[in-house]
Amino acid sequence: MIVISNTSPLFYFASVGKLSLLKELYYKIYIPNAVWEEIPSNLRIDIKFEKTEWLIIQDPEKDKFKEVAISLFHVLGRGESYAIALSLELEADYLLINDQEAKDKAEEMGIKTKWITEVLLDAAEKKVIKDFQEFLKIFEKMIENGLWIKKEHYNKVIEKAKEVLI
Helix, strand or coil: CCEEECHHHHHHHHHCCCHHHHHHHHCCEEECHHHHHHCCHHHHHHHHHHCCCCEEECCCCCHHHHHHHHHHCCCCCHHHHHHHHHHHHHCCCEEECCCHHHHHHHHHCCCCEECHHHHHHHHHHCCCCCCHHHHHHHHHHHHHCCCCCCHHHHHHHHHHHHHHHC
């Protein structure tokens, strides 16, 4: 499975000390340099500490995909643009992303995406997160660290987690 990540998923999982969930779910995650550079330096240190062969920093190599990234700059951020271009080049199974405009653009281009909440629910379904209290603690801490989520979506995620874990 090939998974690319934008900045937000790495940021929020690192901010709650749960990068290991991403490794357990996907084994390897590719990120472009632009994403790496967007991660705050204090979290980069934490990520580097945990980083082994599972987090691969790689930019698109073919000119065609570099041009895709550049063409997206007028509507998206640099990290999102390069993450989408890398997803296309590597024919990724998923792009982990948490920005609606970037998600919509990626899906227009045929890329399957996952929100942070979908990743958390995947972790629950695959028993990487083993109980509801652990799920709730991680989710609430991400929100405390700045993850914005609509109340109705929050409620749906909590209900789904309960179905899976209780």
